[in-house]
Amino acid sequence: MSSEGLGSGESTLETIISYILIIGVVVSVVLEAIGITLYYQAYGNVQISQNKAVFISGKDFFAFIITQVPHMFGSMSALTFITLGLVILILTPYVRAITSALYFGWEKHYKYVLITLFVLVVLTASLALH
Amino acid sequence: MITLLLMSVAVGLLGSLTGLGGASILTPILVFLGTPIKIAVACGMVAIIATSSGSASSFVRERIANIKLAMYLEMFTIVGAIVGATITVIIAPVFLYFLFAGFLLTSFVNVRSSLKEGYSPPETQDRFSKWLGIDGSYYDESTKQVVKYKATNSLLGGLGMFVAGIAAGMLGIGAGAFKVIVHEKVLKLPAKVSSTTSTFIIGMTALAGVSVYLFSGLLNVTLMAPMAVGVTIGALIGGRVLNKIRDRSLKILFLVVVTLLIIQMLFKGVTTL
Numbered sequence: 001m002s003s004e005g006l007g008s009g010e011s012t013l014e015t016i017i018s019y020i021l022i023i024g025v026v027v028s029v030v031l032e033a034i035g036i037t038l039y040y041q042a043y044g045n046v047q048i049s050q051n052k053a054v055f056i057s058g059k060d061f062f063a064f065i066i067t068q069v070p071h072m073f074g075s076m077s078a079l080t081f082i083t084l085g086l087v088i089l090i091l092t093p094y095v096r097a098i099t100s101a102l103y104f105g106w107e108k109h110y111k112y113v114l115i116t117l118f119v120l121v122v123l124t125a126s127l128a129l130h
Numbered sequence: 131m132i133t134l135l136l137m138s139v140a141v142g143l144l145g146s147l148t149g150l151g152g153a154s155i156l157t158p159i160l161v162f163l164g165t166p167i168k169i170a171v172a173c174g175m176v177a178i179i180a181t182s183s184g185s186a187s188s189f190v191r192e193r194i195a196n197i198k199l200a201m202y203l204e205m206f207t208i209v210g211a212i213v214g215a216t217i218t219v220i221i222a223p224v225f226l227y228f229l230f231a232g233f234l235l236t237s238f239v240n241v242r243s244s245l246k247e248g249y250s251p252p253e254t255q256d257r258f259s260k261w262l263g264i265d266g267s268y269y270d271e272s273t274k275q276v277v278k279y280k281a282t283n284s285l286l287g288g289l290g291m292f293v294a295g296i297a298a299g300m301l302g303i304g305a306g307a308f309k310v311i312v313h314e315k316v317l318k319l320p321a322k323v324s325s326t327t328s329t330f331i332i333g334m335t336a337l338a339g340v341s342v343y344l345f346s347g348l349l350n351v352t353l354m355a356p357m358a359v360g361v362t363i364g365a366l367i368g369g370r371v372l373n374k375i376r377d378r379s380l381k382i383l384f385l386v387v388v389t390l391l392i393i394q395m396l397f398k399g400v401t402t403l
Contacts, residue, residue: 010197018191021183021333029180029362032355036131039352056349061341082351089179089358090344093337096183100201111262112201119204119334126212126341 013103017096024092028085035081042078056083061090061127094123135356142181142364145306146329147375147383152181152361154303155387158230158394165353167223171302172348175215175339177357178304181365182333188370189326194268196323199281200330202262206288207309207331208338210295215342218300226301227399233297234307234392249320252282259284268323272376281317290316291331299339304332307388321380 058064065087072080101116138156145152153174160170189195218226255265265280281287290312298305306328313324343349 011193014190014193014197017197018187021187021190025180025184025187025362029184029359032359036135036355036359039131055347056344056351057347058345061344064345079351082355085355085358086176086351089176089183090337090340092183093179093333097334100197112198115201115205119201119208122205122208122212123334123338123341126208126338127344 010103010107013100016099016103020096020099021092024088024095028089028092031081031085031088035078035085037078038081039078056086060129063128090127094120094127097123131352131356134353135360138177138357138360139364142361142366143368144364144383144387145181145304145361146185146365146368147371147380152304152365153178154230154234154301154305154307155391156357156361157302158391158398160353161227161398162394167226168218168348169350169353171218171226171300172340172343172346173350173354173357174302175299175336175343176349176354177361178302179333179336179340180358180362182304182329182331182336184362185365185368186326186330186333188366189329192268193266194322195326195330196264196266196281196319197330198262199264199317199319200327200334202264202284203288203291203327204331204334206291207295207298207335210292210297211299211335211338212342214296214299214301215339216299217296218302219342219346219348224399224402227395227402229297230301231392231395231399233301233305234388234395249277249279251279252318255280255282256284264317266323268320270322271374277320277322279318279320279323281319283316283318287312287317295335295338298332298335299342302339302343304328304336306332307384325380 058068069084069087072083097116097120101113101120104110104112104116137159141156141159142152145155156177157167157170157174160174161167186195190197259280259282262284264284265278267276267278269276291309294305294308294312297303297308306325309328309331310324313319313328314321319327
């Protein structure tokens with residue numbers, strides 16, 4: 001059964017979005033899984049830690065990516081992979097929102113440009129300010 | 131971590147099939163096992179970005195979820211989620227047990243009446259919904275038919291989604307149950323469009339919640355990682371089988387799961403008092 005002509009009528013965007021979502025999730029989950037494996041190798045157990053280091057800390061998500069993430073590549077520890085997985089997971093719906101806004105702009109669906117931009121602005125503000 | 135991983139796979143499958151989103155099943159279990167509720171909530175919120183996006187990917191590719199409807203409704207859910215998550219960071223944990231149970235209870239009461247097959251679109255569509263252009267069609271594999279649908283009452287639906295967003299943000303869940311009710315009862319959408327679009331929206335709503343929890347000191351990555359991995363694997367399996375299951379079976383599964391969760395959270399709340 002071909003799915004052409006079904007859905008909301010925005011076939012191209014639907015295809016793009018389905019790829020963004022699946023790629024983001026798969027990459028993130030693979031990183032997390034590597035992280036869990038490394039954690040097991042490093043500590044010999046996979047207990048859920050209560051150590052302060054396993055709680056994420058910081059203020060601005062975008063600053064966190066720019067300042068902390070490059071540092072992490074030096075260590076390649078379990079927490080590096082888990083944190084990278086987390087960052088990619090957070091970016092997945094975010095990139096989806098950016099793509100949708102661009103697509104609706106390209107298609108001149110201005111109502112939906114406004115709708116997606118609103119979502120994007122609120123998310124950006126909340127990620128940057130908390 | 132390994133037990134949690136395996137448990138999360140089972141929960142992810144169940145969460146995806148019922149449209150509940152996974153965390154609303156996993157969080158009560160974690161709390162039962164002794165995890166502080168706020169930490170379970172924060173980690174659950176991250177895990178459901180993964181669940182939602184994983185299963186939404188196939189729902190969008192199969193053209194069942196309606197992305198325009200989703201984007202419109204997300205405006206409301208994300209604002210709600212930010213408000214809700216902020217409240218959770220501040221309030222005493224004991225409130226959260228009862229809110230969790232109470233929230234699940236409303237979904238249980240509402241869905242009981244809709245145990246029937248079939249869908250008929252609303253007679254009329256209000257001007258705002260028409261302006262938004264929320265309509266579409268999907269191919270239902272269980273009945274082998276193309277189902278055409280349109281949404282109505284979009285403004286009221288949006289307000290419903292704001293409430294769903296607050297609950298989602300506060301409880302670290304998708305609030306899928308509540309979203310599905312708004313989709314079916316207010317917007318008058320077919321069951322499968324409702325649950326799949328709800329799953330799609332949950333990812334964005336969870337991101338808004340996570341934006342608050344991220345640096346709140348509640349996010350334990352050794353808890354979050356196995357949850358996210360397990361729940362996603364379960365959800366991917368769920369996404370593959372959903373369209374092959376009849377609406378009625380989905381609703382019965384939904385009822386059973388919700389009942390068990392309510393009992394568990396109430397029990398926890400009462401014993402903490």
